[in-house]
Amino acid sequence: xxxxxxxxxxxxxxxxxxxxxxxxxxxxxxxxxxxxxxxxxxxxxxxxxxxxxxxxxxxxxxxxxxxxxxxxxxxxxxxxxxxxxxxxxxxxxxxxxxxxxxxxxxxxxxxxxxxxxxxxxxxxxxxxxxxxxx
Amino acid sequence: xxxxxxxxxxxxxxxxxxxxxxxxxxxxxxxxxxxxxxxxxxxxxxxxxxxxxxxxxxxxxxxxxxxxxxxxxxxxxxxxxxxxxxxxxxxxxxxxxxxxxxxxxxxxxxxxxxxxxxxxxxxxxxxxxxxxxxxxxxxxxxxxxxxxxxxxx
Numbered sequence: 001x002x003x004x005x006x007x008x009x010x011x012x013x014x015x016x017x018x019x020x021x022x023x024x025x026x027x028x029x030x031x032x033x034x035x036x037x038x039x040x041x042x043x044x045x046x047x048x049x050x051x052x053x054x055x056x057x058x059x060x061x062x063x064x065x066x067x068x069x070x071x072x073x074x075x076x077x078x079x080x081x082x083x084x085x086x087x088x089x090x091x092x093x094x095x096x097x098x099x100x101x102x103x104x105x106x107x108x109x110x111x112x113x114x115x116x117x118x119x120x121x122x123x124x125x126x127x128x129x130x131x132x133x134x
Numbered sequence: 135x136x137x138x139x140x141x142x143x144x145x146x147x148x149x150x151x152x153x154x155x156x157x158x159x160x161x162x163x164x165x166x167x168x169x170x171x172x173x174x175x176x177x178x179x180x181x182x183x184x185x186x187x188x189x190x191x192x193x194x195x196x197x198x199x200x201x202x203x204x205x206x207x208x209x210x211x212x213x214x215x216x217x218x219x220x221x222x223x224x225x226x227x228x229x230x231x232x233x234x235x236x237x238x239x240x241x242x243x244x245x246x247x248x249x250x251x252x253x254x255x256x257x258x259x260x261x262x263x264x265x266x267x268x269x270x271x272x273x274x275x276x277x278x279x280x281x282x283x284x285x286x287x
Contacts, residue, residue: 001165004172011176018179049180060173062180111178114251118175121262125168128269129161132276 001126003058008119010053010061015112017064018047022105029096032084039084042094044070070095147212148279155215156197157272159225163193164265166223166232171258178254181245185254186234190264192220 028042046068053061072095080089149155167188174185200217207213217225224231240248 001168004169007169007172007176014176015179049177051177051180051183060169060176062176107179114175114178114255117255118172118258121258122168122172125165125262125265128266132269132273 001122001129003060004122005119005126006053006056006058007061008115008122010056010058010063011115012112012119014049014062014064015108015115018049018108019105019112021045021047021067022101022108025096026098026101026105029094029098029101032091032093041074041092042096043074044072044094044096046070150214151212152275153271154275156201157268157275159197159200159215159217160268161265161272162225162230163188163190163223164261164268166230167261168258168265170232170234171254171261174249174254175258177247178249178251179245179247181247183247183249184236184238185249186236187257188222188232188234189220190261193223196220196223 025044031042032039034040048065048068049062050065051062052059053063055063074092074095076090077093078089079085079091082091084091167190170186170188174187177183177185196218200215204210204213204215217223219225222233222235224233238248240250240253242248
């Protein structure tokens with residue numbers, strides 16, 4: 001019975017990581033340079049889940065398998081005065097759509113809640129079995 | 135320890151009679167199913183994941199068969215409850231070995247996952263309820279045993 005909590009917790013960790021990725025996307029919606037000031041528009045990150053939990057070696061549960069980059073084209077903005085402008089005066093901005101980030105964030109939050117519900121159910125079950133002994 | 139010793143047989147007799155073995159099997163099943171359902175909820179956003187489940191119907195059928203078999207024996211309510219294996223469940227002396235099957239029904243989403251959260255949470259609620267009712271019955275049985283052991287009401 002105790003192993004069941006591991007499953008729900010692995011999902012909580014995965015969903016939290018997913019929410020962190022979406023927040024990073026939203027935060028970097030306008031970042032066009034890297035830490036050194038070089039032109040490198042941020043590309044949207046996509047968390048990808050897979051079955052199993054490598055941290056506990058449990059075949060049940062879930063983990064973040066990898067974080068992909070969105071290969072969608074950059075958002076081109078006409079800014080001829082920018083030092084990053086190309087020959088046509090266009091500057092590439094991150095391919096982040098804040099609406100998409102917000103809806104994805106909502107989905108992750110709901111999934112997180114579902115797993116909390118599951119963990120609560122598991123806890124109640126463990127408690128009632130343990131009360132048999134007392 | 136061999137059951138030839140009289141004391142051991144008495145204890146085994148206590149635990150192998152009446153509703154106790156039935157409650158024990160049902161608890162084993164609901165626990166195994168809870169594990170599978172937790173796995174399904176955890177993987178609600180995993181691409182290519184198909185929810186798994188253990189069928190309560192096939193478990194109940196096996197349970198009914200086991201109880202019928204016991205009734206046909208020398209003592210209708212006492213004796214070991216031998217559960218027949220189903221396609222998903224194998225009852226061993228060391229516990230239940232479960233092999234849940236994949237469901238392929240429902241809407242297939244773009245990520246090739248056919249999650250059905252409402253149905254899944256319904257299964258969770260039903261299974262948790264079944265577990266708790268079983269625990270209550272088991273507590274009743276244990277209290278009866280305790281009363282008998284203490285020789286007072």
